[in-house]
Amino acid sequence: MSDVWPVRARLALGLFVVLLATGCGQAASHSKPESSVVAVSERDFAVTAPRSLVAGDVVFRVENRGPDSHELLVVRASAARLPMRSDGLTVDEERLQHREVGVLEPAEVHAVRDLRLHLTPGRYVLFCNMSGHFIGGMHRLLVVR
Amino acid sequence: MRSRRAFRPFAMRSRRTVVAIVATMALVSALSAYLSIRAASNSQHRATVIEVAGRQRTLAERYVQEVLLALSGAQADPAHTAALLASSAHVLLDGGLAPAVNGDDDEAQLSRATDPVVRGELQQEQRLVHDLTATGSAVLEGRDPAGVALTAHERIPAVDPVQRLRVVAALTSNVSLNAARSIATRDDRNITHLIEILVALGIGGLVASLGLAWALIAATRRQTEHFRSLVSHSTDLVVVLAQGCRYVSSSVASALGRPEAELLGQGFLRFVHEDDHALVEAVQRDGRPAQIILRLRNERGDWRHLEAHVSDLRHDRHVRGVVLNARDITERVRLERELTAQAQRDTFGTQLIEALEMADEEAATFDVVERAMVEISPRSPMELLLSDSSRAHLERAATSPTSGAPACPVQSPFSCVAVRRGSPVVFDSSDSLNACPKLRGRPDGSCSAVCVPVSFMGRALGVLHATGPVGQPPGSDQVSQLTTLATQAGARIGTVRAFQRTQLQASTDGLTGLVNRRTLETQLRGLMKHRRPFALAIADLDRFKQLNDTYGHEAGDRALRVFAKTAQDVLREDDVIARWGGEEFVIVVPDLNRHQAVSVLERIRERLAAAHTGGHPAFTSSFGMTDSTCAESLEQILHLADAALYDAKDAGRDCIMISDAGREVASGPVVLDEEASGAPSIHPADTFPPLHGGAEEEDPLPSGHEIR
Numbered sequence: 001m002s003d004v005w006p007v008r009a010r011l012a013l014g015l016f017v018v019l020l021a022t023g024c025g026q027a028a029s030h031s032k033p034e035s036s037v038v039a040v041s042e043r044d045f046a047v048t049a050p051r052s053l054v055a056g057d058v059v060f061r062v063e064n065r066g067p068d069s070h071e072l073l074v075v076r077a078s079a080a081r082l083p084m085r086s087d088g089l090t091v092d093e094e095r096l097q098h099r100e101v102g103v104l105e106p107a108e109v110h111a112v113r114d115l116r117l118h119l120t121p122g123r124y125v126l127f128c129n130m131s132g133h134f135i136g137g138m139h140r141l142l143v144v145r
Numbered sequence: 146m147r148s149r150r151a152f153r154p155f156a157m158r159s160r161r162t163v164v165a166i167v168a169t170m171a172l173v174s175a176l177s178a179y180l181s182i183r184a185a186s187n188s189q190h191r192a193t194v195i196e197v198a199g200r201q202r203t204l205a206e207r208y209v210q211e212v213l214l215a216l217s218g219a220q221a222d223p224a225h226t227a228a229l230l231a232s233s234a235h236v237l238l239d240g241g242l243a244p245a246v247n248g249d250d251d252e253a254q255l256s257r258a259t260d261p262v263v264r265g266e267l268q269q270e271q272r273l274v275h276d277l278t279a280t281g282s283a284v285l286e287g288r289d290p291a292g293v294a295l296t297a298h299e300r301i302p303a304v305d306p307v308q309r310l311r312v313v314a315a316l317t318s319n320v321s322l323n324a325a326r327s328i329a330t331r332d333d334r335n336i337t338h339l340i341e342i343l344v345a346l347g348i349g350g351l352v353a354s355l356g357l358a359w360a361l362i363a364a365t366r367r368q369t370e371h372f373r374s375l376v377s378h379s380t381d382l383v384v385v386l387a388q389g390c391r392y393v394s395s396s397v398a399s400a401l402g403r404p405e406a407e408l409l410g411q412g413f414l415r416f417v418h419e420d421d422h423a424l425v426e427a428v429q430r431d432g433r434p435a436q437i438i439l440r441l442r443n444e445r446g447d448w449r450h451l452e453a454h455v456s457d458l459r460h461d462r463h464v465r466g467v468v469l470n471a472r473d474i475t476e477r478v479r480l481e482r483e484l485t486a487q488a489q490r491d492t493f494g495t496q497l498i499e500a501l502e503m504a505d506e507e508a509a510t511f512d513v514v515e516r517a518m519v520e521i522s523p524r525s526p527m528e529l530l531l532s533d534s535s536r537a538h539l540e541r542a543a544t545s546p547t548s549g550a551p552a553c554p555v556q557s558p559f560s561c562v563a564v565r566r567g568s569p570v571v572f573d574s575s576d577s578l579n580a581c582p583k584l585r586g587r588p589d590g591s592c593s594a595v596c597v598p599v600s601f602m603g604r605a606l607g608v609l610h611a612t613g614p615v616g617q618p619p620g621s622d623q624v625s626q627l628t629t630l631a632t633q634a635g636a637r638i639g640t641v642r643a644f645q646r647t648q649l650q651a652s653t654d655g656l657t658g659l660v661n662r663r664t665l666e667t668q669l670r671g672l673m674k675h676r677r678p679f680a681l682a683i684a685d686l687d688r689f690k691q692l693n694d695t696y697g698h699e700a701g702d703r704a705l706r707v708f709a710k711t712a713q714d715v716l717r718e719d720d721v722i723a724r725w726g727g728e729e730f731v732i733v734v735p736d737l738n739r740h741q742a743v744s745v746l747e748r749i750r751e752r753l754a755a756a757h758t759g760g761h762p763a764f765t766s767s768f769g770m771t772d773s774t775c776a777e778s779l780e781q782i783l784h785l786a787d788a789a790l791y792d793a794k795d796a797g798r799d800c801i802m803i804s805d806a807g808r809e810v811a812s813g814p815v816v817l818d819e820e821a822s823g824a825p826s827i828h829p830a831d832t833f834p835p836l837h838g839g840a841e842e843e844d845p846l847p848s849g850h851e852i853r
Contacts (some may be wrong), residue, residue, distance in 0.1 A: 007652045044269055045299045045316070046465065067265030089310060089315045109262050130323075132315030137300030 035059045035116065039123050040126065042070040045136035047126050052143040059114050061104075066109030070128045070138065072114070074101040077123040077141065082134075087094045106130060119144045162361040166354050173350030175724045178345050184339040193253045197233055198328060200250060201270065204230045211313045212281045213307065215828050223285065227278035232316075233272040236266065237324070260331050266324035270740035271522045273317040280310050302490050311457035380472065382451060386429045386460070387466030389413060400473055402444035416442045432457025434468050435751035438474070450478045484620045491519060495628045501637040510641055511543040514634050514800035518545040521626045522611065525619060526551040531599065531638065537606055548691035551594070551612040555583050558605045563596035567605075569628055571595045574615045584612075593618035597631040599788060601639025607635070631683045654724040656702055657709035665723035665731055669779050672735060677737040680742030682770035683786045684708070684749075687798040689728035692764060701728075708766060711752045715745065731767075731786075739772035746770065746801050 034139075035057040040049040043065040064070050075082070076099040083092040093100070101124060102117045127139035191693045209228050214221035229244055236243045240257035243250075273332045276295045283290040283306070290306045301312050376383060385392035390413035398405045403418065408416070412433045417425050418440035422723055425439060435455050440448045453471035458464035497517055504510040511529070518527040528550035529543035543552040555561045562581055563570045572594045575584035584594050595618055597609040609631040611619055619627065652664040660668070672679050686692070686704060693701040705728060712722045712732060721733040732749075734742040746768045753766060769790025785804035792802035 013847040032849075044297060044320075066262070068320045069266075069326075087315075089312060108330075109265060131319040132312050133319070135301060135312045136316050137298075137302075 009085050037047075037061050038088045039063070040072070040115075041065050042072065042128060042138065044068050045128075045133055045138045046136050047072070047128065047140040048144060049126055049140045051141070052145060053119060055119055057116070058128075059116050061112060062104055064107050064109050064114045068098055068133075069106045069108055069130070070108040070133065071130060072102075072104040072115065073127055073129055074103070074117060074142075075099045075125050075127075076101060077125045082125060082127075082139075089135060091127065091129050091134050093129060121145050150568055158255075159254055162357050162364060166361070168358040169350055169357065172224055173353075180339055180342060180346075183662050184336060191328055193243075194237065194255055194258075195325045195328050195332075196250065197253060198237055198267075198321055200246060201230060201237075201274070202318035203232055204233065204246070205274075205314045205317040205321065208277065208281060209310055212284055212310060223281055227274075227281060229271040230274045232270075234267065234274045238267040239273055258328075258362045260327075263327050263331065266320055266327055269297055270317060270320045270324055273299075273313060273320055274322070277310070277313045277317050280306075280313050284310055302668065320764065354557060359620075363486075374820055382453075382469075382471040382473065383466065384413070384453070384469040384471065386425070386465040387468065391466050397471075397733070400443070400449060401441055410567055418442070418448060428469070429467055432459060437469075439471075448475075448476045449473055449571055449813060462630040466849065486625075490625055490629060493517075493626055494633070497630060497633050501633055504637060505641065505649055507542075507638060507641050507645075510637050513637075514543040514630065515546050517630050517634075518543070518611075521630065522613075522619060523547045525611045525613050525623075527609070527611040528553065529599065529607065529609050529634065530555065530561075532605070536605075542607070550594070551610055552587065553583055553596075553608075553610045555608070558607060558791050559759050560609045561596065561598070562607050564598045564605045565602075567598055567600070569595060569597040569624055569631075571618050571624060573618055575765060576615070576638055581817065587612075591615045595619045595624050595627060597624070597627045599631045599635040600639070604639075606635050614623060614652045657706050657724050659709050659713075659730070660721065660723045662723060662725050662731075665721060665725070665733070668721055669733060672733070673683035673773065673779060678738065678773050680739045680745075680770060680772040681732050681786050682727065682732045682734075682738045682742065682768045682801075683783070683790045683795070684712075684730040684732060684746075684766045684768050685790055686728040687765045687794075692761070696761050703761070704728075704764050707756050708753060708764075712749050715748045715752055720745075731783075737772075738774060739770050739805075742770060742772070743801060743803070750799070750801070767793035767798045769793055769804065770801060775804065832852065 036054070037059045038050060038053060038061065040047070040060045041064075042048075042062065049060075059073070060072070062072050073093070073096075075096045078099070080096060083095045084090070085092045098129045101119070102115045104115050105112055109114060121144050124142040124144060125139055126142055127134050159572070203672055204226055211221035211226055221364055229246060232244050235241070236255050238258055240255050243253045243255050245252045258267055276293070276299065277299050279293045281289045283293050290309045295301070295313075295314070299313065299316055301309050310796040318533040333689075346384055379394070379396060381394075382400060382732070383392070383394040383395045384390060384397060389410045390408055393405055393408045394406070397408065403416070406412075414422060414425065424437055427433070428437060436453070437455060438450060438452050438559070442452055443449050450473070451469075453475045456468040456470065458468050459466060475597065498512070500513040500516070501510060521527075523545075524547070525545070526548045527545040528541050530539040530553065531542040532539055533617050539555055539558060539561075559565045560583075568659040570581070572580045573586060573591055574580060575587065575591045581596070584592060592612040593615055594610065594612045598605060599607045599609055606657050609627055611623075611627060613619055642811060652660055654661045667706035669681075670678075686708060689701060689704065690790060692704055705724070708730065709724070712730065716722055716732070716734070719735050721731075721735075723733075725730050725731045728814065732746070739743070750766065750768070756763070767790060769786045769788065769792065771782055771785035773782060773791060775785050785806075789802040791806035793800045796802060799811060
């Protein structure tokens with residue numbers, strides 16, 4: 001009898017822990033909706049991404065397919081073209097600070113990184129601003145609805 | 146089947162392990178050195194690669210400037226720069242001799258890029274260089290650069306040829322810079338990786354070495370355990386002396402019943418016998434002598450005797466001390482001592498028996514006993530207490546000449562507990578509850594004692610008593626010797642007393658206690674031999690037969706005893722009276738002649754008349770007397786006295802008659818005792834001497850005169 005009771009007690013305790021964990025998980029899922037993951041790839045010299053997305057939280061899973069190193073900047077687009085620096089080779093990031101949504105620093109080839117963003121409806125530009133890369137073709141327009 | 150390895154405690158078990166440790170450390174060190182050298186070499190090489198890769202950026206920018214200069218008509222050589230760019234890009238990718246740049250770098254030998262990422266970047270750079278130089282050539286030749294097929298997938302929307310050229314140059318610079326950065330990063334990673342490898346090698350080597358060292362320690366421990374087991378289970382006792390005791394084997398601790406910690410250091414000497422201290426210190430100092438015997442006190446306070454072989458190993462760096470390999474010989478020493486004591490006891494016993502055999506009297510026996518007392522223990526008071534003839538009282542017969550008597554107050558043999566038990570009794574202290582009460586109250590205070598009964602043929606004769614200090618009674622050897630002394634002395638004293646008693650019975654008359662006829666004849670011959678004059682009288686109780694017949698033999702015997710007692714009372718100490726036979730007595734009065742002795746006989750006669758006879762009638766006695774001057778031989782003297790006695794009887798009895806020299810003997814011969822005289826017989830011619838001589842006239846009392 002004394003051997004049975006601890007077994008039952010352990011089973012009850014285990015069930016309680018499982019239920020508690022399950023309940024907590026459900027509560028968390030209800031309180032915070034899951035972000036959508038969007039695949040974004042960079043290569044010399046292009047950025048590949050969906051042309052449009054639904055507004056909300058989004059995770060850009062950015063893969064650098066090389067062969068050069070690349071960074072990624074997400075800025076809200078305007079009607080005008082992105083301002084260039086005086087060298088004519090790179091975008092003037094300082095003038096885009098108020099429109100900047102997210103940034104991933106340069107990464108080596110084959111690196112995969114997540115950029116978590118909350119996108120509101122609008123137009124966005126994804127681009128690499130390493131010297132000549134933007135001009136060389138590494139930019140992508142994204143529409144969020 | 147696995148064979149059992151032989152037990153080899155002296156084998157060098159650690160050699161293989163040490164070799165393995167050294168080999169491991171050598172391998173790790175060599176590998177580390179190799180990797181370090183290779184890393185250093187690679188780093189040096191990569192610095193050149195990075196320099197060349199970085200130089201590509203400069204060359205790309207220079208190429209754009211030279212194209213622009215050439216377009217403006219200035220002197221420039223963009224083709225040469227393009228060639229440098231292409232050559233450098235090729236060498237960076239596939240290795241070879243990097244070209245020199247005027248005013249900048251010399252030629253440098255590069256190896257082929259191997260890292261896939263770097264190779265990807267360099268290949269892209271090579272394509273961009275191609276695109277750059279192709280665009281540049283198109284610009285210089287006035288063609289539309291947009292028509293140049295780009296190989297690096299760049300999509301340049303700009304229509305301005307120069308701008309297009311600048312973009313391609315920027316891309317070339319950027320990828321070159323990134324390639325240089327990747328090479329540097331990989332170099333850093335390689336160095337980090339090398340450091341990790343070195344650390345891993347170090348750790349691995351250390352772990353391997355520790356494992357091997359552990360194995361070595363385990364092997365050494367096993368070997369040590371083997372030796373420890375050998376030493377511990379050996380009956381030999383091992384002691385290492387070096388500024389005190391450095392080591393004792395467990396057998397030493399077991400033998401002495403003390404923990405090893407007590408024996409180590411200076412504590413060892415505390416248990417060494419005081420007399421052996423100097424020996425142990427000499428051994429510790431000199432490493433000699435080679436063989437010693439020392440005594441150590443065990444936990445019970447007993448002395449253990451160790452016979453030790455000394456080995457001077459002070460110069461052996463593994464020992465650094467003097468080693469004693471000892472064995473316990475206590476039992477052997479005890480047996481030797483017992484044998485020695487037994488031999489001494491045997492010697493003592495033999496000498497004692499020989500000495501006692503020479504003692505023919507009690508006094509001589511006591512003298513031997515006293516000398517034996519000194520032999521046993523000159524410092525112990527001792528005494529021999531013997532019973533007297535009544536066996537009711539004990540008297541001190543012998544005392545230790547050197548230590549005196551312990552003065553035991555015991556009065557009778559059976560008041561002595563040792564006599565009652567019939568065996569030796571030892572008392573540790575007179576104050577003990579079970580001590581003999583006669584030990585208490587001695588003048589010298591408390592004592593220990595041993596009491597040994599003295600007996601002969603099972604009859605108690607007395608006790609041999611010795612004392613000592615409290616708690617130190619005579620030892621077992623002394624008790625054994627005392628027992629021997631008591632036994633032998635008892636036997637001798639008993640023998641002497643029995644002999645004396647037999648001798649007395651042979652020389653005296655049993656009824657009267659007077660000397661008998663044989664003894665008297667011996668004494669008379671002694672007087673004659675020494676020519677000592679004497680008067681001799683034969684007394685005969687008057688009408689003794691009538692007394693016997695009338696009043697019985699008891700009355701006769703009583704009359705004989707009365708006469709003997711009366712005569713003894715009158716006679717001097719030197720005078721002799723003997724019962725001659727029947728109712729006849731012989732009285733000898735030395736140094737008096739027959740006339741002078743008359744008064745003596747007269748006093749006997751008078752005393753006899755007044756003697757108390759126990760209710761029976763008084764009796765008288767007749768005397769016949771002569772002296773040694775009247776005849777030459779004893780027989781003749783006796784004949785003269787006997788003749789005078791007959792005269793006295795004839796004269797009416799109760800009178801004294803004197804025979805002079807020359808008187809004829811009227812009656813039969815007087816027969817002497819053959820054994821006492823020593824002669825087989827007396828010749829008739831000698832036994833009938835003339836009874837009457839010429840000296841009669843000189844005699845104031847004529848022969849045959851009756852004196853009443």
